[in-house]
Amino acid sequence: MPTEILMPALSPTMEEGTLAKWLVKEGDTVSSGDLLAEIETDKATMEFEAVDEGTIGKILIPEGTEGVKVNTAIAVLLEDGESADDIASTPIAAPAAAPAAAAGNEAAAPAVSEVPAPAPAAPAKADGGRIFASPLARRIAAQKGLDLTQIAGSGPHGRIVKADVESATAAPATAAASAPATAPAPAAAPAGPSADAVARMYEGREYEEVKLDGMRKTIAARLSEAKQTIPHFYLRRDIKLDALLKFRGQLNKQLEGRGIKLSVNDFIIKAVANALQQVPQCNAVWAEDRVLQLKPSDVAVAVAIEGGLFTPVLQDADTKSLSALSTEMKDLAGRARERKLAPHEYQGGTFAISNLGMFGIDNFDAIVNPPHAGILAVGSGVKKPVVGDDGELTVATVMSVTMSVDHRVIDGALGAELLQAIVDNLENPMVMLA
Numbered sequence: 202m203p204t205e206i207l208m209p210a211l212s213p214t215m216e217e218g219t220l221a222k223w224l225v226k227e228g229d230t231v232s233s234g235d236l237l238a239e240i241e242t243d244k245a246t247m248e249f250e251a252v253d254e255g256t257i258g259k260i261l262i263p264e265g266t267e268g269v270k271v272n273t274a275i276a277v278l279l280e281d282g283e284s285a286d287d288i289a290s291t292p293i294a295a296p297a298a299a300p301a302a303a304a305g306n307e308a309a310a311p312a313v314s315e316v317p318a319p320a321p322a323a324p325a326k327a328d329g330g331r332i333f334a335s336p337l338a339r340r341i342a343a344q345k346g347l348d349l350t351q352i353a354g355s356g357p358h359g360r361i362v363k364a365d366v367e368s369a370t371a372a373p374a375t376a377a378a379s380a381p382a383t384a385p386a387p388a389a390a391p392a393g394p395s396a397d398a399v400a401r402m403y404e405g406r407e408y409e410e411v412k413l414d415g416m417r418k419t420i421a422a423r424l425s426e427a428k429q430t431i432p433h434f435y436l437r438r439d440i441k442l443d444a445l446l447k448f449r450g451q452l453n454k455q456l457e458g459r460g461i462k463l464s465v466n467d468f469i470i471k472a473v474a475n476a477l478q479q480v481p482q483c484n485a486v487w488a489e490d491r492v493l494q495l496k497p498s499d500v501a502v503a504v505a506i507e508g509g510l511f512t513p514v515l516q517d518a519d520t521k522s523l524s525a526l527s528t529e530m531k532d533l534a535g536r537a538r539e540r541k542l543a544p545h546e547y548q549g550g551t552f553a554i555s556n557l558g559m560f561g562i563d564n565f566d567a568i569v570n571p572p573h574a575g576i577l578a579v580g581s582g583v584k585k586p587v588v589g590d591d592g593e594l595t596v597a598t599v600m601s602v603t604m605s606v607d608h609r610v611i612d613g614a615l616g617a618e619l620l621q622a623i624v625d626n627l628e629n630p631m632v633m634l635a
Contacts, residue, residue, distance in 0.1 A: 203258060203288050205274040211240055211247045212544040218242050218415070219267045220275060229257045233362075237276075238264070243415035245540045252362055255280045258288050334361035342366045416509040424568055431487075431569050432608040436620050442582045442598040445630045456524060465600075466502070466556050467527040469579060471633050472626035473554060474498035474518035476619055483619040484551050486572040487610050501550035501573065502530065504537040511537040512570060514550040523633075554579065564601040574610040577623070578603040600627075 219241035258279040354361035477484040477498040498519035501512040513533035558581035567578040
């Protein structure tokens with residue numbers, strides 16, 4: 202019986218995407234692992250692989266279609282002995298609305314279901330996360346009396362596929378722990394006037410309507426949530442950069458032959474990473490009913506791209522050299538601007554850096570990006586009159602920074618200690634190499 206190929210969830214939070222390009226055509230034979238299409242999520246363009254083998258019988262969603270919900274049928278796959286006539290004679294179930302992905306628990310993976318019988322509902326793990334298995338695998342498991350929570354998946358990202366359940370031994374299914382039903386949350390009140398109401402305010406005025414893409418919608422939703430739900434507080438400091446700039450010049454001269462040129466931002470990344478080790482209570486994230494305190498320093502850095510931004514994460518930044526951080530950051534930033542980052546490269550981290558100094562901004566306040574505990578907003582280095590240690594007036598290159606902090610994770614005194622560590626690292630850059 203023909204099977205539907207469904208719009209995949211390529212990241213834990215993906216609800217819809219753009220079917221940017223088909224890499225196969227009707228009549229093509231595909232095997233598990235073959236590339237089927239390119240899918241644009243709100244953050245990146247990713248390749249979608251086949252799970253089962255067969256022949257592409259019919260393409261249901263043309264390339265270039267935007268707003269395709271996760272689990273919508275996008276094509277029909279024929280198995281051995283089936284033909285296009287089987288598609289015409291078999292009613293294809295109408296695609297159901299895609300459920301929202303469970304952030305942090307669902308793996309990004311494609312989905313395939315058989316037509317027309319509905320698949321059993323996805324089972325849940327003991328911790329509440331959904332088991333990712335193809336509908337065909339779930340159906341076979343139900344027929345054989347298998348408990349999917351006891352089966353290891355061999356598909357992409359650990360997805361349970363047909364072969365896994367066919368080779369499994371039947372066993373009594375374990376009853377999932379039941380949880381009391383939760384009443385649906387009341388709909389949130391509109392944050393402002395409706396789109397039509399705003400448009401009416403500007404009747405008779407010339408304007409161009411710019412459609413929001415997935416990235417801009419996601420940024421708007423996440424920043425609104427962050428500002429409304431995170432109790433921000435702000436800590437500000439001026440940092441004297443003269444010693445750092447001199448040290449950077451010496452290092453860059455020595456690195457000329459290796460094609461590496463360190464930026465001030467590279468030093469800031471290293472300073473933050475080291476400071477998170479010096480004040481480990483701040484190397485943490487908010488997880489609703491608990492705080493997760495991480496051991497490594499995973500630092501996110503905001504990268505502006507057309508229409509939005511990415512925050513690629515430099516993992517284990519405290520253990521990497523300045524030259525290694527510089528090379529990795531250039532690679533991540535380049536691929537971010539091409540929207541070629543994989544989800545694991547821009548998710549995670551405990552603390553972020555947003556540097557607008559290169560745009561001439563003296564200082565600003567950044568919004569904490571959940572679940573991070575804080576973000577450092579970095580302004581430009583400007584020559585200013587300062588009072589030296591000897592009490593005499595002198596000129597120094599001064600950079601203003603503002604640290605936005607989630608008060609649920611970090612208290613005021615602890616935040617001040619972290620910012621002091623960052624300042625000490627930047628004003629004494631040689632210490633970071635020790």
